[in-house]
Amino acid sequence: MITTHNHRINVDDKQVIQTLITSGQLVATNERVSGLTGQVYAPTPGLAAQLRPLDHGSLAIGGHRLAVELHRLPEAELVALLDHPHAVDFTQHRVAHLLPLLLRKRNFADRQTFVNGIVEALRVGPQRGVSPLVDDIWSGSTWLPDASRIVDNNGLPFLMTAFEVPLSRPDDDGAPRCAAGIDVGLSPVVTVATASGYVDCGGSVHPVTRAEHDAICRAATALGIDEDVVQQLLLLLIYAAARALIETVMLWLQHSASVVYVERIDYTTFKSDFAERGRELAVNDFLSSWIAQRMHACQITVYRVDPENTSQICSRCHLPGDRDGPVFACEECGRSVDAHANAARVILSSGMTTALKRYRRRK
Ligand SMILES: [Zn+2]
Structure with missing residues (x-):
């Protein structure tokens, strides 16, 4: 199937886009791009042949360079983008091996390894042919530069990327599937509860501590490296760690869910609750785009549930009852439980109730 992803382009690059429109290399079309509104532009075949991702934050286009958030892709699509012949000049820091360290509680030795690994990657600088920031082996997907679109979304420029991804519902083999409710949050990133009683409080991204951050910044300063470069690298890694957890949940849902209920949350709803932007971005991308596309390909319906209460x-x-941090306490039935597991179950039952109401209205 074709999956599409929208990436914000730096507003300072609007002039580049205008130049490409004026020269006829970007052509206005009546097409619509999922998730965006506004005028859509398609590249001419000549321009599409010149689209080259240069790093996680920039794309070469017809002799120009756009600052664009290319890193915001699911793992299969990211691998497809970097494996494309147009990406031979793509450079990145060599940090993929540090990803597992963000997915577990780090002991003293882990913290040393993490800090030293980041500093070494910064010292060497971005390289070609470096492993992408994923923790699984992905193959079979293809980036489709010709299908790329530029969208003027109410004055904010976006790049839409498209991919051919070999997705289908796994053969059931009579395996039981059931409804799943999903709670997304800070820690854990995604919690699943199913109608059969299974609950998985997923994994957490273990954030970069103040001490680790300061140690990395001190070493970077000594190497003459700008703090912005450090922040951007840490953001990429944290995003990738959250994405790795999300991919695990999506694979599980593909194999085991019959229908998925998830809260109707948008970008702005939980911004202030997130300490680390990379994790927030990954969760947003999962909720706003990935879950719907992946489940649709596997013929699993996703319903959005009102997040109220x-x-x-x-x-x-x-x-x-009362939610106090990680614990939910109910005076009525006198129990204290994991707040995320409780929320995932409430989302599930709320979704199932709504499904029944919908069914009765139809009859
Ligand atoms: Zn109760």
Whole structure:
């Protein structure tokens, strides 16, 4: 199937886009791009042949360079982009081996390894032919430069990238599937509860500590490296760590879910709750785009559930309780449980109730 992804382009590059429109290399079309509104422009075949990703934050286009958030892709698509013949000049820091360290609680030796690994990657600088920031082996997907579009989304420029991804519903073999409710959050990133009672409180990204951050910055300063470069590299890694957890959940859903219920949350709803921007971006991308595309390809329907009260209601007696950080306490039934597991169960039951109402309205 074809998957598409929208990447913000730096507003300072609007002039570049205008130049390409004026020269006829970007052509206005009546097409629509999922997730965006506004005028859509298609590259001429000549321009499409010159689209070259240069690093996670820039794309060469017809002799110009656009600052664009290319890193915001699921793992299969990112690998496809970097494996494309147009990406031979793509450079990045060699840090993929540090990804597992963000997915577990780091001991003293881990912290040393992490800091030293980042500093060494910064010292060497971005390189060609470096492993992408993924933790699984992906193959079979293809980037489609010809299908790229530029969109003027109410004055904000976006790049839409398209990929051919070999996605289909795995053969069932009679394996039981059931409804799944998903709670997304800070830590853990994604919690799943199913109608059969299975709960998986996923994994957490273990954030870069202040001490690690300061040690990296001190070493970077000594090497004459700008702090912005450090921040951008850490953001990429944290994004990749959250994405790795999300991919694990999506694979599980592909194999085991019959229908998925997820809160109707948009970009702005939880911005202030997130300490680390990289994790916030990954969760946003998952909610706003990846989950719908992946499940659609596997013929699994995704329903958005009203987020009101999902964290305040007891999943056992369905009466209000108290959420205190990671714990949900219900006075009515006298139990204290993991708040994320409780929320995932409430989302699941709320979704199932809505499905029944929908069914009755149709009859
Ligand atoms: Zn209760």
